[in-house]
Amino acid sequence: MRWRNALILAAIAAAPAGVAAAQSRAPQAMPTDANNPLVKALEACRKIPDAAQRVACYDAASAALVNATTSGQVRVVDRNEVRRARRSLFGFSLPRLPWFSGDDSQNDPDDRLDSTIKSAWLLKGAGRYRIVLADNAVWETTESKLNWIAPRPGQKITILKGVLGNYFLSVDGQVGLRGRRVG
Structure with a gap:
């Protein structure tokens, strides 16, 4: 009986520390498209002050992006497609997938x-x-x-x-x- 009471008291004493530790953990950042070399190339173009050079940079970077989508190396997906994909996976136990990052449908009731x-x-x-x-x-x-x-x-x-x-x-x-x- 004393052991049980001691265990209950220890659990009650440890609970606030466990809750505080869980609340202090920030969710891990998921990789974003900003790390993609094609997106980085477009971002670099924005920093070019000369208009003619900036347009030439955008032409080259956008052509590379279009070629990557045409060849199947890159797929551009809108939020509705992400929501449909997330919904189609209902019932499967999956890890957090990076291509769902930035998608606010993860806050939709998923139950x-x-x-x-x-x-x-x-x-x-x-x-x-x-x-x-x-x-x-x-x-x-x-x-x-x-x-x-x-x-x-x-x-x-x-x-x-x-x-x-x-x-x-x-x-x-x-x-x-x-x-x-x-x-």
Whole structure:
């Protein structure tokens, strides 16, 4: 009993220090396009005082950028494309990706996905289902319930992100089953 009380007191005493340490950590800066040599070349052109030299510099730098995009070495992506990509990865556990830096959609609520079922089938002997969504994302239930009505194409599905990496799949308003994204 004394040990338990001592542990509780130690945890309470250490909690403020842990919170302060976590709050003081600044998020790590992600690499930006400013480090790209093509972007650096354009930035260097801005510093040239002579108009004719500056235009010549911009012509050369922009031609290099256009050639890189045409050849596939560089891809210019707008915020809507980044948001679509981020949304298409819902359910996968991925590291912070540098090409998402500067994208404010990372602040959007990332805990819910609403979609439509494209196809669904019962996995043999498991009582679990594999469900393909309208965007071709593939999910599987990781538990089974006897009173859960089987999912069918065309039904609405809501996937909610839970704690500790769990996801809950709810078809047409039914109680959600735990699930995971598999493709």
